[in-house]
Amino acid sequence: xxxVVQSPLSLVVHEGDTVxxxxxxxxxxxxxxxxxxQEKKAPTFLFMLTSSGIEKKSxxxxxILDKKELFSxxxxxxxxxxxxxxxxxxxxxxHPQGGSNYKLxxxxxxxxxxxx
Amino acid sequence: DxxxxxxxxxxxKTRGQQVTLRCSPKSGHDTVSWYQQALGQGPQxxxxxxxxxxxxxxxxxxxxxxxxxxxxSSELNVNALLLGDSALYLCASSLANRPQPQHFGDGTRLxxx
Numbered sequence: 417x418x419x420v421v422q423s424p425l426s427l428v429v430h431e432g433d434t435v436x437x438x439x440x441x442x443x444x445x446x447x448x449x450x451x452x453x454q455e456k457k458a459p460t461f462l463f464m465l466t467s468s469g470i471e472k473k474s475x476x477x478x479x480i481l482d483k484k485e486l487f488s489x490x491x492x493x494x495x496x497x498x499x500x501x502x503x504x505x506x507x508x509x510x511h512p513q514g515g516s517n518y519k520l521x522x523x524x525x526x527x528x529x530x531x532x
Numbered sequence: 533d534x535x536x537x538x539x540x541x542x543x544x545k546t547r548g549q550q551v552t553l554r555c556s557p558k559s560g561h562d563t564v565s566w567y568q569q570a571l572g573q574g575p576q577x578x579x580x581x582x583x584x585x586x587x588x589x590x591x592x593x594x595x596x597x598x599x600x601x602x603x604x605s606s607e608l609n610v611n612a613l614l615l616g617d618s619a620l621y622l623c624a625s626s627l628a629n630r631p632q633p634q635h636f637g638d639g640t641r642l643x644x645x
Contacts, residue, residue: 420574450633457638458536458622459575464633504574517587519565520624520634522574 439505557625
């Protein structure tokens with residue numbers, strides 16, 4: 417069974433701090449790893465990673481994937497109160513019977529609280 | 533460009549009742565996936581619909597069923613509701629055969645009394 421583990425489960429920091437969120441996985445038929453930010457309702461897409469060692473950046477956020485060690489990290493520099501949210505890591509895997517069907521397996525998420 | 537829309541936003545039911553949740557995918561998307569998110573947990577995959585057929589299913593009982601219509605919209609039906617079915621139900625849409633992220637709706641908050 418596909419498995420995604422995130423750590424830490426919760427984190428409290430002060431504005432301006434840098435944080436690193438971790439995600440490890442065990443899946444068969446891996447296609448990609450995704451990071452989402454969830455504030456109140458819909459998870460919103462941050463990054464999609466398919467290749468090892470290539471860092472993706474968007475402003476103060478960055479992420480990288482290690483397909484050999486089966487993990488990814490999400491970094492947030494100079495945190496702001498608006499970064500407070502649940503950060504979800506998900507792995508996309510092909511259906512065991514093949515074809516073009518992929519499903520997401522999520523971790524439990526990391527609850528990040530940024531205090532002013 | 534409309535994103536994924538779900539209805540209703542909130543719903544209160546009692547044990548044993550049945551419920552239907554609705555989802556309209558993002559414009560241009562043809563695949564709909566449903567997830568259940570209990571409090572403090574990540575979303576759990578329920579099933580996925582493409583070309584009006586259920587293509588994949590997670591570890592959910594047969595009380596959970598769905599449908600996809602020709603316009604790609606979808607419904608999730610849950611019968612014989614249990615207290616443990618209380619959760620946020622999320623719909624996500626994507627385009628088959630494309631390595632693109634799934635886009636999520638705001639979800640339906642289902643409370644079972």
